[in-house]
Amino acid sequence: MIPVPHRIALLGFGNVGREFARLLLERRAELKREQGLEAEITAIFTARHGSVENAKGIDLRKALRRVEGGASLETCGRPIALPTSEHFRRGRADLVIELTPLRIAANQPALDHIVAALRSGKHVVTANKGPVLYHYRRLRELARRNRVGFRYEGTVMDGAPIFNLFQETLRGAHVLSFEGILNSTSNFILSEMEAGRSYSDGVAGARERGLLEADPAMDLEGWDATVKACLLANVLMGGRLRPEDVPRQGIAGIDADRVRRVRAAGGAVKQIARGGRTGRRVEASVSVEELPPRHPLASVDGTSSALRVRTDMLEDLLILERNPGVRQTAYAVYSDLIAIHEGRLHP
Amino acid sequence: MIPVPHRIALLGFGNVGREFARLLLERRAELKREQGLEAEITAIFTARHGSVENAKGIDLRKALRRVEGGASLETCGRPIALPTSEHFRRGRADLVIELTPLRIAANQPALDHIVAALRSGKHVVTANKGPVLYHYRRLRELARRNRVGFRYEGTVMDGAPIFNLFQETLRGAHVLSFEGILNSTSNFILSEMEAGRSYSDGVAGARERGLLEADPAMDLEGWDATVKACLLANVLMGGRLRPEDVPRQGIAGIDADRVRRVRAAGGAVKQIARGGRTGRRVEASVSVEELPPRHPLASVDGTSSALRVRTDMLEDLLILERNPGVRQTAYAVYSDLIAIHEGRLHP
Numbered sequence: 001m002i003p004v005p006h007r008i009a010l011l012g013f014g015n016v017g018r019e020f021a022r023l024l025l026e027r028r029a030e031l032k033r034e035q036g037l038e039a040e041i042t043a044i045f046t047a048r049h050g051s052v053e054n055a056k057g058i059d060l061r062k063a064l065r066r067v068e069g070g071a072s073l074e075t076c077g078r079p080i081a082l083p084t085s086e087h088f089r090r091g092r093a094d095l096v097i098e099l100t101p102l103r104i105a106a107n108q109p110a111l112d113h114i115v116a117a118l119r120s121g122k123h124v125v126t127a128n129k130g131p132v133l134y135h136y137r138r139l140r141e142l143a144r145r146n147r148v149g150f151r152y153e154g155t156v157m158d159g160a161p162i163f164n165l166f167q168e169t170l171r172g173a174h175v176l177s178f179e180g181i182l183n184s185t186s187n188f189i190l191s192e193m194e195a196g197r198s199y200s201d202g203v204a205g206a207r208e209r210g211l212l213e214a215d216p217a218m219d220l221e222g223w224d225a226t227v228k229a230c231l232l233a234n235v236l237m238g239g240r241l242r243p244e245d246v247p248r249q250g251i252a253g254i255d256a257d258r259v260r261r262v263r264a265a266g267g268a269v270k271q272i273a274r275g276g277r278t279g280r281r282v283e284a285s286v287s288v289e290e291l292p293p294r295h296p297l298a299s300v301d302g303t304s305s306a307l308r309v310r311t312d313m314l315e316d317l318l319i320l321e322r323n324p325g326v327r328q329t330a331y332a333v334y335s336d337l338i339a340i341h342e343g344r345l346h347p
Numbered sequence: 348m349i350p351v352p353h354r355i356a357l358l359g360f361g362n363v364g365r366e367f368a369r370l371l372l373e374r375r376a377e378l379k380r381e382q383g384l385e386a387e388i389t390a391i392f393t394a395r396h397g398s399v400e401n402a403k404g405i406d407l408r409k410a411l412r413r414v415e416g417g418a419s420l421e422t423c424g425r426p427i428a429l430p431t432s433e434h435f436r437r438g439r440a441d442l443v444i445e446l447t448p449l450r451i452a453a454n455q456p457a458l459d460h461i462v463a464a465l466r467s468g469k470h471v472v473t474a475n476k477g478p479v480l481y482h483y484r485r486l487r488e489l490a491r492r493n494r495v496g497f498r499y500e501g502t503v504m505d506g507a508p509i510f511n512l513f514q515e516t517l518r519g520a521h522v523l524s525f526e527g528i529l530n531s532t533s534n535f536i537l538s539e540m541e542a543g544r545s546y547s548d549g550v551a552g553a554r555e556r557g558l559l560e561a562d563p564a565m566d567l568e569g570w571d572a573t574v575k576a577c578l579l580a581n582v583l584m585g586g587r588l589r590p591e592d593v594p595r596q597g598i599a600g601i602d603a604d605r606v607r608r609v610r611a612a613g614g615a616v617k618q619i620a621r622g623g624r625t626g627r628r629v630e631a632s633v634s635v636e637e638l639p640p641r642h643p644l645a646s647v648d649g650t651s652s653a654l655r656v657r658t659d660m661l662e663d664l665l666i667l668e669r670n671p672g673v674r675q676t677a678y679a680v681y682s683d684l685i686a687i688h689e690g691r692l693h694p
Contacts, residue, residue: 034519035518035519159661160661160664161516165508165516169508169511169512169516170682171685171689172377172381172678293613294648296646296667299642299646314507314671314675316668317507317666317669318669319665320643320664320665320666320667321661321664322643322663322664328661331519331660335516335518335660338518
């Protein structure tokens with residue numbers, strides 16, 4: 001097996017981007033040996049540390065050291081003066097990994113990056129929910145027309161292979177409905193309250209652990225769970241939902257006594273994201289509910305997340321990922337890279 | 348898309364074989380439209396209803412009617428006088444689905460059928476644990492050498508895609524250990540005891556529902572769970588285990604009071620199959636254990652089954668299939684057929 005080199009442009013070098021770089025450093029030899037894949041990061045674009053390229057591959061150890069020390073990437077390669085779209089057009093990478101921060105808006109820089117990359121014939125892997133949420137059909141078609149890969153496993157439930165599982169592995173099965181615990185920050189805060197803490201102490205604990213989004217409403221007002229519910233409904237069930245139109249209930253201001261009372265009776269208060277059909281209409285919702293004892297989602301604690309799916313073939317399948325961290329999101333990107341290398345261009 | 352026809356030889360026409368035939372009848376149009384796959388069953392081999400072939404495809408409605416009425420298949424096609432191996436060699440099918448009953452033994456007719464089919468260049472799908480358990484490496488190599496498919500998703504957890512998930516979807520991740528509830532009959536009997544029944548009433552209930560194997564020791568003495576633990580250890584972790592060598596504890600004769608006492612305290616008595624490594628050695632075991640409240644496997648009730656896997660990438664992933672029936676095992680065969688049709692020859 002002759003290893004096929006991939007030249008990767010990395011958009012964003014935050015927590016997930018840096019963890020992906022660490023994973024690549026650790027597994028480089030294994031990737032080459034077991035998958036016949038040689039991966040070099042030939043460009044890194046950042047908002048605050050500059051953007052650099054190196055056709056022979058950027059020294060990732062050095063790049064990690066510099067950014068983690070708060071320095072610029074300037075010593076890691078040639079500065080990139082071109083806009084990203086022009087960089088892609090000039091063919092200096094064959095795969096683009098898009099990891100810029102989430103914004104809930106139909107138009108955003110991340111979308112432009114992905115469109116430019118696909119149009120220039122580059123494969124795209126993203127863990128960014130926004131573009132997939134609002135433009136799934138368009139991006140899928142663009143990738144197919146250009147015969148390149150477009151994968152996004154890291155957008156829901158970190159490394160747990162949700163899209164892969166239901167689109168690729170469970171061929172011939174149709175998703176009828178789902179319910180899940182999809183926002184790990186809310187779930188962590190609820191678990192803290194079960195353990196005796198107040199709502200505001202739970203929020204403070206989440207902030208200390210780096211679990212809270214820059215905009216806390218994303219987690220506490222239920223936006224993150226709603227975005228994920230829409231993503232699942234649109235991609236797995238053919239919906240056309242936008243989070244603005246979906247009934248949404250966050251855990252903000254929830255009564256700690258109620259959480260503990262339900263817990264004492266063996267049940268659990270949980271934020272549940274749902275998707276289903278009414279006639280031909282695909283619908284979704286996010287609400288805070290009291291689950292009875294031994295409900296399969298009642299024991300999903302801390303930062304764990306879980307998705308329970310009904311299909312016409314497997315009536316009731318549940319996937320639970322316990323306490324994932326940034327390594328698991330980086331693995332989602334890594335597994336998408338391997339899939340594209342194997343010619344599995346779409347989930 | 349021009350539909351590619353598959354001529355299928357079905358070995359065994361028991362519960363799973365007949366359900367697969369029903370599934371094929373229901374989904375024939377969809378398979379052609381969505382997967383570009385035309386499937387005809389051109390031969391059925393049975394032990395008690397005769398063996399017939401029809402190059403244009405056997406009328407499955409008629410075959411189901413006859414066998415369910417206790418009649419022979421003789422009016423459904425030409426009788427097959429040849430041994431199966433000779434039938435395969437003469438090239439009258441391109442895919443063999445092997446669904447004969449499980450026997451725990453290294454040498455068995457099912458193995459001979461599979462070897463003959465692979466050697467004659469036929470794809471093989473099986474839901475039969477025996478041959479995969481004892482001869483996994485040999486069969487995998489034989490399939491690769493002959494460039495044909497060999498898939499066995501239905502051998503563990505019915506339709507839940509265990510092998511597919513860990514071998515195909517989670518590329519680059521290595522299984523470190525697993526624990527699961529893999530024998531649904533034992534789990535059903537334990538749930539019956541929790542609900543107030545005695546052990547023998549639980550066994551009688553399982554028998555009434557057709558959950559008990561012809562040889563009850565398979566379920567009650569823990570053999571079925573042990574076979575599945577060995578299969579997972581051998582296929583997913585590179586082990587070379589045989590069930591005879593694995594510590595095994597069945598639920599036979601278990602004290603109903605103990606089951607209810609643990610349940611009253613919020614926990615559950617469960618039969619747990621495990622696999623792991625001690626140094627480089629792959630090990631497995633099956634034991635009856637008391638799980639604490641909120642253990643992720645404690646709420647797995649009735650005929651549900653679940654598998655919790657630790658990998659070096661996803662630290663803790665759990666797959667739970669609730670109350671599967673024969674339709675779900677038939678779906679495993681169906682999804683293996685689609686996979687082979689797509690060129691995904693091995694999980």
